[in-house]
Amino acid sequence: MTSSSDKVVKNAAGRYDNVDFKKAIGYKYAPIKAAYLRRDVLLFANAIGVTKDEPHFLYELHPKFAAFPTFPINLAFKQDDQDVFDFIQRTVSADVPGVPPFDPKRSVDGERGIEIIRPIPTSSKGLDLEINGSIVGVYDKGGNMILEAEHLLRDAKTDTVYAKLTNVAFGIGQGGYGGPRGPATKSYPPPERAPDAVHVFQTSPEQALLYRLCGDYNPIHADDEFAKAGGFKGAFMQGLGTWNIAAHGILREAGGSDPARFRSFKARFANIVYPGDALETRMWKVGTNDGVDEFIFQTIVQSDGRIALSNGFATINQASPLKSSL
Numbered sequence: 001m002t003s004s005s006d007k008v009v010k011n012a013a014g015r016y017d018n019v020d021f022k023k024a025i026g027y028k029y030a031p032i033k034a035a036y037l038r039r040d041v042l043l044f045a046n047a048i049g050v051t052k053d054e055p056h057f058l059y060e061l062h063p064k065f066a067a068f069p070t071f072p073i074n075l076a077f078k079q080d081d082q083d084v085f086d087f088i089q090r091t092v093s094a095d096v097p098g099v100p101p102f103d104p105k106r107s108v109d110g111e112r113g114i115e116i117i118r119p120i121p122t123s124s125k126g127l128d129l130e131i132n133g134s135i136v137g138v139y140d141k142g143g144n145m146i147l148e149a150e151h152l153l154r155d156a157k158t159d160t161v162y163a164k165l166t167n168v169a170f171g172i173g174q175g176g177y178g179g180p181r182g183p184a185t186k187s188y189p190p191p192e193r194a195p196d197a198v199h200v201f202q203t204s205p206e207q208a209l210l211y212r213l214c215g216d217y218n219p220i221h222a223d224d225e226f227a228k229a230g231g232f233k234g235a236f237m238q239g240l241g242t243w244n245i246a247a248h249g250i251l252r253e254a255g256g257s258d259p260a261r262f263r264s265f266k267a268r269f270a271n272i273v274y275p276g277d278a279l280e281t282r283m284w285k286v287g288t289n290d291g292v293d294e295f296i297f298q299t300i301v302q303s304d305g306r307i308a309l310s311n312g313f314a315t316i317n318q319a320s321p322l323k324s325s326l
Contacts, residue, residue, distance in 0.1 A: 021138060021179055023098030029133035030094065034072075034153070035080035035124040040214070041067045044074075047211040048244040049201045054257045060122070067120040069262040070247045072153045072163045073112065073240055076131050078215030087217040099138045099179065102147060106172045109239050110146070111311070113166040113266030119259065120153075120162055128156040131165075140179030145171035166266065188296045188313045195282035196295075199249030200302070203237065207275045211241040237273040242308050246299045249281040254295055255316040263292055267312040271301070278302040283314075291318050 038060045045057040045068050056064040077090065095101045121127060133151040140146075151165040204210075208221040216238045219226045224234040247265050255261035273279065283297040297312035 019100070019177060019179070020098040024096050024135050024138045027096050027098075027135040029149075031156075032076055032131040032133070033080050034075040034078070034129040034131055036075070036078065037082070038065075038123045040078075041071060041122050044068060044071050044214050044244075047207075047214050047241070048248045050248060054252070056259075057257075065122055066259045067122050068244075068248065069116050069120060069163075069251070069259050070114055070244050070265065071120055073114060073165060073244065074215040075129075075153065076133075076151065076165075077217070081215075084217055087219070091218075096135055096138065096147070100145065100174065100177050102145060102169070102171050103174060106174060108170050108172065109167065109269055110170045111166075111168040111266065111268045112240065112243055113264065115164040115166075115264040116162075116262055117164060118160065118162045130154050130156045136166075137182055138179065139182030140175040140177055141181050143173060143175045145174040145177075145179075146182060147171065185311075188311050190282065190296055190298050191284045191286065193284070196285045197253040197283050199246075199253050199281045199283075200278060201245050201249065201281075202278045203245075203273070203275055205275045208235060208237045208241060209275075211238050211244075216240060232272070234274065237275060237277070239269040239272075242273050242279060242299060243267055243269070245279055246281045246297065246309055246312065247314075249299075250283060250295065250297060250314045250316070254283060254285070254293065254314070256319060258319070261317040261319065263315040263317055265312075265314045267297070267299070267309040270307040270310040273301060273308050279308060281309075288318070292316065293318055 042058060042060065048068065050057045050068065056062045056066050057068050059065065077087065093102065131151050132154055133149055135147070136150055137148040138145065147169045149167055152161050153163045153165065154161045212221055220230060221235050221238050227235045246267065250265065251257055251262050279299055280302050281297055281299045283295045285293055286296050287294040293316045295314045295316065297314060298307060299309035300307055
């Protein structure tokens with residue numbers, strides 16, 4: 001919790017007092033309790049486009065039933081609820097000490113990533129799952145505040161960590177307070193050659209309405225009038241919906257739909273996607289490191305070629321000639 005001595009406020013001259021970026025780095029958010037059922041795992045797989053020929057993600061009695069590896073990405077939203085909730089109220093975060101307050105109403109999700117440490121449980125039964133978040137960096141760049149954080153999905157009973165989740169949020173127009181610009185971000189431009197594999201997914205007009213049941217209940221993805229008030233032509237796809245559809249495409253095309261081969265995945269949100277758009281994820285194998293294949297990928301909207309996800313990078317374990325989880 002932020003103490004009154006750490007809180008950054010504007011003075012009469014409109015400048016921030018008490019700015020100290022060193023206080024922000026390593027700041028730990030309050031733990032978030034998370035719980036889910038096998039039904040949530042099944043719903044998530046359906047919402048991201050998993051198909052009938054991947055029954056281990058879609059049928060709880062399959063001998064190799066598994067959670068799709070990116071399932072934890074929504075748990076900070078869903079937490080331990082089994083009903084709908086006020087998404088906007090829930091996403092108001094605590095102030096970070098030493099830096100100006102972050103206004104969620106003027107912020108956008110910039111990038112998301114996940115690294116799988118252990119196979120994701122198919123339910124939280126018998127576990128005391130927590131999401132433990134901390135600040136990695138806070139930067140002042142181009143008039144915007146950039147906040148980098150990482151979160152661990154952890155069983156508090158055993159201290160077992162299942163996944164590391166990373167995110168970069170952009171506070172639009174919230175910079176200009178004299179903070180550091182931060183390090184240059186690593187770039188993953190697509191190679192100038194044909195992709196090694198392509199995955200196409202045709203979203204339905206109801207795609208965002210289905211995906212929101214996984215815990216992303218922002219009304220801007222369900223209510224056309226709400227979205228139009230924000231300057232959009234109507235309700236649009238969740239960025240993480242597109243992100244997870246691409247993750248499924250990568251694992252299907254590059255990893256044989258085997259969850260044990262999924263190591264890491266990250267991408268930057270570039271443009272919004274509307275329900276009914278066809279998404280094309282292009283992937284290029286760019287290297288192999290200790291039995292792990294490395295891929296750069298990009299997701300575009302087929303109808304007009306606009307880039308939905310950029311700076312994509314994923315790692316997939318190579319298939320073992322002797323063993324597979326399927």
